[in-house]
Amino acid sequence: MTEKARHVIPGCRILISIIVVIDINKQGRMSCATCCGYLKGALVSFFEYDTPKIVHIKSKKVGLLNRTVQLAVILYIVIWVIVIKKGYQDTDIPISAATTKLKGVDFTNITKVPSIGARIWDVADYVIPPQEKDAFFVMTNMIITPNQTQGVCGEDPELAPCTDDSECTKDMPVPVGSGVMTGVCNKATNSCEIHAWCPVEIDEPPLKDSPVLTDSKDFTVLIKNYVYFPKFNVRRRNIPDWIKKDxxxxxxxxxxxxxxxxPIFRLEDLISAAGEDYLVMAYKGGVIDININWDCNLDYAETNCRPTYTISRVDKNETVSPGWNFRYADFYVVDGVNTRTLYKAYGIxxxxxxxxxxxxxNIVPMLLNIGAGLGLLTLSTVLSDIVVLYFLKYRSFYREKKYQNVDEMDVSYQVLSPELEGKDFGEPDPTNSVRHRPLGSNANNDSET
Structure with a gap:
């Protein structure tokens, strides 16, 4: 076995030997003697043991590298792990709930759009649905189609244009349309006639480049947020403790x-905090995220545990299918006929x-973090060894000093050689029946026997 191979951990040498035997045997190039040699080497390695050896190297370069790495590790533990990341603390995440309450009214007087006209809009009109889990929707623009009844009428000319009945296939639904074609072309609208809620919706906002509820920017929302940290039995809410009256x-x-x-927000302030223009966003709608972050250091008073708010827009202001909208309807009966008013609601x-x-x-996480950090101190030894054994000018000399092979035969010789030194045992007697005499035994005793 080579000197270099002796420096490998004995367990690894066993594994390497077995792998080599299997690999060469598969290739059919191994004799029985060679195979036994590898297995014997593996068996011998099983009864070997490696122990660390301390070699004190007086080198300014290596010493400086070693102390620099140690200092870097200690600074990492103290500054980053303990101070910045608060490695001395036990942590918990909150169980939370949020409720909202909106207030505000708007008056519209759009006489050219009879479906809207002069009207007051309050919370019951523009908050849809009245309550959501950790969310709320405010309608800012809309398309209203009133007094729809089920019947036959012409489709929107942009969706199903026609000049002849042959262009309208009977019983075929109009893609992204409002009904099913009857097979007749409506000459009055130049569109296919359909079975639908009539009159059909004309998908065009009442005002150009402006939302209907322009004063909705002054609407306010009260957000009440409750959090509970079960590990520390701490309950907090986002309404400050010093507020005693409404x-x-x-x-x-x-x-x-x-x-x-x-905890009360103007809608325009929320949109501005997200870097958006309120009236532009209110025209087609959008999605806004209100993040309430609780970063609490309970080593101080609980009253210092207060939330911070971060506002951001979630969707993108794209040219294709921008904003947020959906449809809903109010149903009622007029003269025994089922009737509805259809709303296409745009909003935020x-x-x-x-x-x-x-x-x-908590002392436990502190000790764990310090212990894990101190384990990194071994990096200084590893890097220093790499420099000493592979980069320094006298690396071969250092390698010989660092690695030493000790055999049991060497130990026996070193121990017994002082006892044998200076002793003369004479020529061996071929007639002596005792062929092997223990070292150091008395010759007179042999003669007496």
Missing amino acids: KYLSKCRWSRDKDPYC RFIITITGKAGKF
Whole structure:
């Protein structure tokens, strides 16, 4: 076995030997003697043991590298793990719930659109549905088609244009349309006649480049958020502790700079905080995320555990299918006929997400983090060994000093050689019946026997 191979861990040498035997045997190029040689080497390696050896190397280069790596590891543990990441704390994530309450009214007087006309819009009109889980929707623009009844009428000319009955296939639904074709071309509308809720919706907003509810920017929403950290039995809410009366809530408005803890938000302030223009977004709609983050250090008073708000737009202002819209209808009966008013609602959907964690001092995670960090100190030894054994000028000399092979025969010789030194045992007697005499035994005793 080569000197280099002796430096391999004995267990690894056993595995390597077995793998070599199997590999060569598969190729059919191994004799029985060779196979036995490999297996014997593996067996011998099984009864060997490696122990660390300390070699003190006086080298400024290696010493500087070693201390630099050790200092870097210690700084990492102290600054990053302990101070910045608070490795001395036990942590918990919150169980949370959020409720919303909107307020505000708007008056529209669009006389050229009879379906809207002069009308008051309050919370029951523009909040659809009245309650959602961690979200709310505010309708800001709409297309209203009133007094629809089931019957036969012409389809929207842009969806099913025609000049002759042959262009209208009977009983075929109109793709992205409102009904099923009767097979007749309606000459009055130059579109295929359909079975549908009539009159059909004309998909065009009442105002060009402006939402119907322009004053919706001044609507307000009260967001009440409750969080519970079960590991520390701590409950918090986003309404500040110093607020004892509702009078403050009636006047305060959230502002990132002036009043960051007020739980009442103007819709325009939310959209502006997301970097968007309210009237532009209100025309086609969109999706806004309101993130409430609780990052609490419970080593201080619980009253210091307060939320921060981050507002961002979730969807993109694309040219293809932009914004957010959906349809719903109000149903009623007129003279015994089922009738409905169809709404295509454009608006802004606000999604509330609650994130965060709470931390409190605990000796167990602190010791675990320190122990894991101290384990990195071995990097200094590994890097120093690499430099010493592979890059320094006298690397061969250092390698001989670092690795030493000790055999049991060598040990026996070194131990017994001082006892044998200076002793003369004479010539061996061929007639002596005792062929092997223990070393150091008395010759007179042999003669007496």
